[in-house]
Amino acid sequence: MRVTEKGQVTIPKDIRDRLKIGPGSEVDFIADEKGARLVVLSSRLEASQDDFESWLDSMSGTLDTGGMTTEEFMEWLRGPRDDLGSY
Numbered sequence: 001m002r003v004t005e006k007g008q009v010t011i012p013k014d015i016r017d018r019l020k021i022g023p024g025s026e027v028d029f030i031a032d033e034k035g036a037r038l039v040v041l042s043s044r045l046e047a048s049q050d051d052f053e054s055w056l057d058s059m060s061g062t063l064d065t066g067g068m069t070t071e072e073f074m075e076w077l078r079g080p081r082d083d084l085g086s087y
Helices: 013-019 049-059 070-078
Strands: 026-032 035-042
Touching: none
Parallel strands: none
Antiparallel strands: 026 035
């Protein structure tokens, strides 16, 4: 690969596909004793509906609000609202 005047390089397609690197992905270069390594920080390839549904199923039941209602949970999360006067 050749480095452009702006310091940019093109990651070959076979490597982008293998590492699931797409537009919006974040990568970093880590210098080590052998030179540098490309590290994928986040992958942004378009996910299919099946991928999303699988992820959603895997998250089911992972949040335990301890029996709080939505309003109670939001108050716990954000703190009491100060824009509502006392009644």
